[in-house]
Amino acid sequence: MSESFWLNASIFAPLVGAVLIGFLPDGRVRLLRGAALAVTLATFALSIGVLASFDPGVAGFQQVTRAEWVPEWGIAYITGVDGVSLWMIMLTTFIMPLSVLASWSVERRAKAYFIFLLALETGMLGVFAALDLFLFYLFWEASLVPMYFVIGMWGYGRRIYAAMKFFLFTLAGSLLMLVAILFVYFNSGQGTFDYQTLLGAPFALGTQRLLFLAFFASFAVKVPLVPLHTWLPDAHTEAPTAGSVVLAALLLKLGAYGLIRFAIPLFPDAARELVPLIMTLAMIGIVYGAMVAIVQRDLKRLVAYSSVAHLGFVVLGVFVGTIQGMSGGILQMVNHGLSTGALFMLVGALYERRHTRLIADFGGLARSVPVMAGVFLFVALSSLGLPGLNGFVGEFLVLLGTFLGYRWWVVPAAFGIVLAAIYLLWAYQRVFHGEPSEANRGLVDLRAREVAMLAPLLALIAFIGVYPEPFLDRIEPSARRVVAQLRESSALPGGEGAPGGSATGDGAGGQGP
Amino acid sequence: MTLSADAGAHATLAPYIVALPLAGAVVLLFFGKRIGRAAGVVASGAIAGSFALGVASYLGLLAAGEEEREASVRVFDWIQAGDFRVAADLLVDQLSIVMVLVVTGVGTLIHVYSIGYMAGDPRYPRFFAYLNLFAAAMLLLVLADNVLLLYVGWEGVGLCSYLLIGFWFERRAAANAAKKAFLVNRIGDFAFMLGIFVLVSEAGTLVVGDVNRAAADFDPGIATIGALLLFAGATGKSAQIPLYVWLPDAMEGPTPVSALIHAATMVTAGVYMVVRMGPVFEASGGAALEVVAWIGALTALWAALMACFEYDIKRVLAYSTISQLGYMFLAAGVRAYSASMFHLVTHAFFKALMFLGAGAVMHALAGQVDMRKMGGLRKVMPITGVTFMLGWLAISGIVPFSGFFSKDAILASAWQEGRYALWALGVGTALLTAFYMSRLYLRVFEGPVVVPGHAREHGGVHVHDAPPTMAAALVPLALLSVVGGVLNLPGALTLEHFLEPVVGHSEVPGGLTPWLLAGAALLVAAAGIALAAALYLAPAGEARRARIHGRARVPIDAARNKFFVDAIYGRAFVLPGKALSSFAANTVDARLIDGIVNGTGRLVAGASEGLRRWQTGYVRSYGATFLLGVVVIFSILFVRGVVM
């Protein structure tokens, strides 16, 4: 069994499972659920193999598979992991069984539902593992379609509008990326889509800028960065619970991952030049997302906007050009996946009980469902970055990295932690505090299944908060590599580059003088 | 758990000091329902165990040589990213052990008190879980060897404060107060975090000792910014101007919480932190300390003014706490760190005592807090009355109670440093302190017996003294309030001498001056008590009060309305913030950005609708379009190919 077995098996296990589920009878919902759960759990088990055989000391890619696919075009099936993708893959395989658990209330057309969900998992895992630009794009788009159906077919209220918006937004961005990928292919002179080969391809700064922006358009939509974010609240709000969980916990990571994996390493000079712009956007996202979240009336929408703010931290960390920022940003991707995923599960659980998401309809739930209240608070605290829980580690590193790189630029971003406390605690107060109204009395507290789907998340939230080392250890070598790409000028013939000298000067190596 | 080889033996216990209450909290959170009534005992046992371990550590520390008293223990590596490394290290030295003893000691008493006080509450186990969690966080805060770990404890206690203020979350006021406390603290923490960044970038480390050693080389400007940011954090946690507003509201929490968190321990975290990071503050070349001292002095006076006109006994105590914390900052600001710590300790004793006494009164009067509806209670609840009286005398600064010594130390230090203005502010505050505390004490416990109507009806005869568990907490605290002063009596065992290795030496006045200063303080205290007696105890007090009120209606009303600070904050920050958020959500997001998005869609659809009219259905107009295309193409090529 070769070293790369686990990775490839993890990628395709859900797809195989989806095909097999296709042969099950449509009406047997329990059977279908069980099968989907089994497939996702098996995938998780396989991905444990990836984690186990991962060598933390290696900065480059490991467990690499390379198989020719369309040799005429230099397209190959290349997959591999590094410290960045490892955790994204683990997060995906970890979240998926939980989102299957969160889909227990899906009774209608369950077969199609689980098939889409599993196809989606393969798509996302493929994105995280692909080391060939073509393959990457393939998986990237392939992850779009199942989600479209999940939102559109099993969503609420304005699901069709939301699904359309989601699809078109993402597609518009990714098509620009496609053009850029093709441009790279044709103009690199390498005749290949192989990511690692293309890394060194020298492009003039002006060209790089356009290419970077094309990639960036695609990723920024997915992240999402303000002002390209408006698909997100709609999609999150209207999607079924598991859809929101997957969207928030995993799909948004595709964008940030793309920035780290592709946008920066392929076009480092352009990335360096555009750092101020992107940082500004990220900061706007942090503050703006939080402010908009404060006044939301719909609980799910509130959580959705909190994602905008959180992902702002991620992007900020990625682009500040310090190892702390990068590591923190990557860790924050995992953190956000855990805490926001859990929040969406809780909101979904609330919806199942009360059939409303309006904050004003709730109140006093801490009395009627104390365990859920406690869990919600715990997750909210993680989300608002309480030290000792996971969110803090990521946010702190991001902010520290920002400070080391850019000093007082950090202030608006850091103020985001105050705003996060405002919207989360205010929402918590309105939902859980106070005297419960008649409708809010006598609700059922968390069921065993719900505990089973939340407990792993809570455990991990606490674990990362207390002991993030296993994560950071594996992230750091890869993060260091990307930071180096962002900071150093590549060997440009014209000697362009290194424009960000003053900006990145005093954070060298993460420490001041 | 690995212990570093060079750790002093006495530090080995430190992790367990934190872990014990933490374990108690976890056990109670998960199994609270099953444990039921025994929760109070479990929790008290956990914190008492911590206290015992603290004492053991203290003894171990005393046994160690002068040079080896500072010891740290590594629990595990926490965060590493690049050169930035933070470990979960705990530091045991003279300063932290003092705090440990105060926290666990007072904490244990309050736990015990709560067993009686909270009896009958449906969420009884949860209360103790939170209380234990708080103790753990607070101990982590004081024992942290690096600033980030301190920050963990710092926010941890904030969280517990939130949970406990909002313990009776069904009450809107409690829920609001909890949220307010957390948010105001978050603002402080935001500054604190920025301060941490400054420390990391300047010192390259967050280990307290290393930072303090490196501080000497800091650029004064940077050091000032860093120190002020840290201090901004402290103003949040320790309720100083401008972030004190949450503390009076925090009285919505159960009274033991007010005693433990909002009087004795948590709110002093800011003082502790300033003392801890003293060298950083000093590195700014005086500017930062100047700010600390002035903020402290002004807060002391400001809060005391408000305390003078408040009728809610818990709120009076809350303002008093703010005021006393101001004293501590005043001391720290003049580098009298040990005086600051000294006052911190004595204040913990007498303020906790008074809160618990107030709690006993409320307990007896079915939750009544308005002092106008009380009177002469010493006669019906003698233990509470007497112990409260001791606390009153202590805070008022009457010889030989503990407050006299600690307050005097602060004032003397200010004088010694030549900061006469600060000294004057301190003395003025002392007058007010004596006055409002006497007002409180005299109204509630002296004079004719007054019991609020509903308390009489509900339990008329049941206006009783505190139950034994509550009394068990009151009496030791009362004793400590009385004798706490000995801690700093001149001699080898003084607190000042003990702390000197950590906080450095501070000059005390010599010769006749200290006696004169002490006399002045005593005189002022007596004046305050006399004034209160004249207004509240004397038969003519009622008339005098009316006269004064008539003459100074405006300032008094202002003071009763907390000088409108809450309202001003509301107008200046909360409302505009909400408006801005609404603007962002409803206008920018929904109209502008989504408007552009949907507008693009509409534009395409509109273009589609418009363009389809072009497809008229008349074949001749199709032909016209065709011909148009031909002519355009022909003309272009004609110009390109033929003419040119």
Next chain:
Amino acid sequence: MALEYAVFGAVFVVALGSSLAMLFARNAVHAALFLVATQVALAVAFLLQGAFFVAAIQIILYAGAIMVLFLFVIMLLGVDRREALTEPLPGQRPLAIGLGALLAAQILYVAYRGVELAVPGGGDGAGAITELNRDPGNVRAVARLLFGNYILPFEATSILLVVAIVGVMVLARRIGSIEAAASGAGSPATEEAA
């Protein structure tokens, strides 16, 4: 020479005149007759340039066969039908005329420079044509080309014609069945022409 100019002048006037007349003829039959006149004039123009065979089939096929077909259909639909000369489509007429004028101007310029655009120096192969017409003769020369180089297009026209025939068959059957359907369903009668 002079005769040639005179004939060309006549051709020019007749061809252009009857083309224009077509535009304004309200009656379809008149338009068809003007078209015949134009075609006859063109045949003369062919003759003037030595295209004898083509001139002949122009008369026979075009003016003879095709135009007869046109007239036949016009008759079938009713001769007297007059077309209103108002224009219901807004802008159609100015647009058509404007575009036509632009196009005509450009083509005229091309015609003015046309030959030199194609053949450097504006060569004239009239001599060669005359030569070919003498030997082997116009018809024979054309035939040689048609059955030589152009044999495939020539044969391909047969496919074209088959298609046309089959097409007309289908459409004719359409007419029958539609009329049957129409009369069967009692839909508006087809004989409404006045």
Next chain:
Amino acid sequence: MPFQPPDVELAGIAPELALLVAGLLLLVFDAAFGERIGRAYLPYAASAGLLVALGLAVAGWRSAADRGAELQLSGMVALDGFSAFVKISLAVFGLLSVWIGRDYLSGEDDESEFFGLLLLAVAGMMLMGSAADLIMIFLALETFSIALYVLVGFRRRSLEGLESAMKYFLLGSFSSAFFLLGIALAYGAVGGTNLYGGAALGGAPGLVDHLASTSGGELGLLVLATGLLVVGLGFKIAAVPFHMWTPDAYQGAPTPVTGFMAAASKLAGFAALLRLLDATLYPLRWEWRPLVIGIAVLTMVVGSVLAVVQEDLKRMLAYSSIAHAGFVLTGVVAANDDGISGSLFYLATYGLTVLGAFAVLSLLAGREERRVRLADHRGLFYDSPLLAGALTLFLLSLAGVPLTSGFVGKLVVFGSAIDAGYSWVAVVGVLASAIAAFFYLRVLVVMYMQEREGPAEPARRWPWAGGVVALTALATLALGIFWGPLIDLAERATFFFAA
């Protein structure tokens, strides 16, 4: 000068001849015996003819591969990889159309004419693919155009059908006139109408030859001719602004014919356009490129935008076919090998996909063409999951979603444009595809996310059309994943005869 009859080599037109023979036999046989023996054999016979033609086209591919490209029949046709590729594709499209039409027409009394005309139209299109002379192109164009005029008007008793036929016909002849004027001007410029000419044809004048020996301002007339030729072919491929007939004709025509037009007629038009612009007139590319870019951009944008509000599925697909013409035009603009092979690949895969889509429509709408409005397909997925699934696949392919052949097609044509330095055209293209995605998604929304109103109308159980759906779905998927072989073929097909 004695007359030298030309060498008659039939290899170059063998598939056309086969179709001609098959078509004529079919017509005659049916006319003679139709009443007696019924018509059930007709689709088999038509399929047989097309299969023979397919075999001959493959043989032509072999021979071109073995012997290299050559001109035959006095330079009238080229036997090269390009023409063979086009003919193979056309034969396949013809087969699929016959199969769709078989169920659609079954029982009608003019089946034989339908199949006969279809075969002759395919023959004409094939001739277009191999024509190496402008007049051949014109004749081929007219042959299949006239067949299509009739086929479009094939719907019994439908005024819409007749109207569409008339519009198509009038505009078609109008456009023919311009195309012919283009030929005339080209003849004036060159002295002959052959695309190649020169030594290989005994010194006969031809475009390539002329361009090689002439330069500069003396090409003015040829440039004008190019413009008019583009107009004529632009009409066939439905490029804006010569597209106006498309929606009306597509909507009015019988569904199998619509599919046939979308797939085959477009391919034939592009075949001529590619040969003309990217091979023959390549030296003049600086003249025609801006023009074609303009047309391409207009076509992509107008087609995509106009499809957005369509409620009739056939009409929507018509506008979408306009947009697709624009996408292929980017490959024409590129005018490099990738552009040509990409265009061929695109056209081949697009044809399969769009035929599949129309096959689904014909299964749904039936002979009466009743269920063609968007709203008629609410909840289709729940009534006919397989059909809806297939249509989904086709629409996703048309939208250019990866793992479908449509994606690869876009990839190659946009890629070629980028390679040629026209990235901005590709950007316009992707933006147009983003708009286009909207209306494909609308169909998915209707099928999956809305509930049916009223009773379910079961789809027809037509085995032949169903088979077409299955085959094209398979092809759409397979070519989306393993597209190497086909793109390889298309690349080898870019071998033009150059004298």
Next chain:
Amino acid sequence: MSIAPGFYLALAGMMFTIGAVGALVRRNAIVIFMFIELMLNAINLVFVTFARVHGNLDGQVLVFFVLVVAAAEVVVGLAIILVIARRRASANVDDVSLLRW
């Protein structure tokens, strides 16, 4: 053949344009079609004229093909027009506009 080819081309050009314009402004389908025939005729003149310019007969042969095509178109076209005219009792193309937008 002493008249310069340009004159013939000019004549053809004007006729072609008249044909194009006429096809757009007239409403009777048959008349429209006649104008299209006029355009083809004009093209024939161009062919013949260029044949003369080049001194070869290819142009004259091409006229032949144009004629055939015109004939085929006429047959089919008139049939279509006839069918519709029978159905609608009108040869006015503006009456046939069911399919639009």
